[in-house]
Amino acid sequence: MTDTLTLIRPDDWHLHLRDGAALRHTVADAARYFGRAIVMPNLTPPVTRLEGALAYRERIMAQRPDGSDWQPLMVLYLTDNTSPGDIREAHASGMVTAAKLYPAGATTNSASGVTSLERIYPALEAMAETGMPLLVHGEVTHDSIDIFDREAAFIDQQLAPLRVRYPQLRIVFEHITTADAAQFVLSAESNVGATITPQHLMYNRNHLLVGGIKPHFYCLPVLKRNRHQQALRDVVTRGDSRFFLGTDSAPHAQSAKESSCGCAGCYSAHAAIELYAEVFEELGVLDKLEAFASFNGPDFYRLPRNSDRITLSRQPWQVPQVLELGEQPLVPLKAGETVRWKVTAGSFA
Ligand SMILES: NC(=O)N[C@@H](CC(=O)O)C(=O)O
Ligand SMILES: [Zn+2]
Numbered sequence: 001m002t003d004t005l006t007l008i009r010p011d012d013w014h015l016h017l018r019d020g021a022a023l024r025h026t027v028a029d030a031a032r033y034f035g036r037a038i039v040m041p042n043l044t045p046p047v048t049r050l051e052g053a054l055a056y057r058e059r060i061m062a063q064r065p066d067g068s069d070w071q072p073l074m075v076l077y078l079t080d081n082t083s084p085g086d087i088r089e090a091h092a093s094g095m096v097t098a099a100k101l102y103p104a105g106a107t108t109n110s111a112s113g114v115t116s117l118e119r120i121y122p123a124l125e126a127m128a129e130t131g132m133p134l135l136v137h138g139e140v141t142h143d144s145i146d147i148f149d150r151e152a153a154f155i156d157q158q159l160a161p162l163r164v165r166y167p168q169l170r171i172v173f174e175h176i177t178t179a180d181a182a183q184f185v186l187s188a189e190s191n192v193g194a195t196i197t198p199q200h201l202m203y204n205r206n207h208l209l210v211g212g213i214k215p216h217f218y219c220l221p222v223l224k225r226n227r228h229q230q231a232l233r234d235v236v237t238r239g240d241s242r243f244f245l246g247t248d249s250a251p252h253a254q255s256a257k258e259s260s261c262g263c264a265g266c267y268s269a270h271a272a273i274e275l276y277a278e279v280f281e282e283l284g285v286l287d288k289l290e291a292f293a294s295f296n297g298p299d300f301y302r303l304p305r306n307s308d309r310i311t312l313s314r315q316p317w318q319v320p321q322v323l324e325l326g327e328q329p330l331v332p333l334k335a336g337e338t339v340r341w342k343v344t345a346g347s348f349a
């Protein structure tokens with residue numbers, strides 16, 4: 001049995017940091033051992049243009065712990081009004097890595113998202129030309145589509161046609177949750193990748209709904225049935241280079257989750273690489289963790305891999321019942337439970 005595990009420093013290719021008082025906590029967690037993070041732009045108001053992305057980056061960097069080299073990689077939030085000029089300006093700056101498609105109404109802070117893909121065709125053309133990746137929250141939002149079918153419907157109705165229309169466009173299918181999504185990525189050309197969260201590898205909808213509703217397991221896309229969880233576990237077991245680490249760690253205060261209308265999002269930044277290590281160990285593929293966490297993401301994004309390393313040790317520790325988020329308590333994933341792995345070298349903090 002392996003008791004230590006040394007990896008090239010990993011990155012998080014899908015992360016929510018929020019803004020204001022939350023940044024002190026979220027940035028400290030994100031920067032502890034990751035090298036970089038793709039920072040989601042779903043603030044209120046959203047980060048829609050270069051200027052906003054640069055200002056947000058400054059606010060994030062102001063909270064970066066002393067001695068840390070961690071880098072936030074900025075993302076534009078696409079709206080019906082995003083112009084090709086917005087994309088070209090952001091790309092030319094070298095300070096914006098990607099742009100994100102939130103179908104309007106699909107998830108937390110998506111009200112300003114895209115109402116119909118046709119409206120952003122000019123922006124997507126500019127992205128295909130410049131090589132800027134399109135990140136997608138892949139769910140349709142129509143009332144008539146069951147929430148458990150929204151990812152599969154998105155593939156058929158939006159993503160597959162988009163691939164045909166813009167074959168050069170580089171797409172990251174974010175936080176995939178179904179066998180359908182895994183299959184779509186596997187059958188697509190090499191310019192389609194996907195992120196997988198810890199919660200979608202660890203849990204299925206029984207964890208959310210059996211024996212009482214568990215609001216801290218509620219995220220979007222919602223946890224699916226066991227068969228889909230298994231398909232995601234199979235895909236990381238195979239070790240395909242198109243799938244990479246993106247936690248989707250999404251902080252919501254305890255009061256906002258434990259509510260009659262609870263917010264969607266799980267917080268995992270306190271233990272992210274450790275949770276993935278537990279899953280990969282369960283699957284008997286700890287040797288595949290490094291490619292998933294540290295190689296496949298930068299390779300897809302055409303960025304250099306990190307060159308320094310972190311070490312995890314088999315050193316069980318207990319996750320606190322609550323963490324702080326600004327002035328408010330936050331209940332993290334696995335609150336009060338034991339995590340088997342701990343990062344013991346290579347931390348910035
Ligand atoms: N995943 C979630 O359930 N929530 C995310 C938004 C998102 O990534 O869809 C959030 O910003 O809280
Ligand atoms: Zn999302």
Ligand SMILES: [Zn+2]
Pocket residue numbers: 014015016040248250
């Ligand atoms: Zn997210």
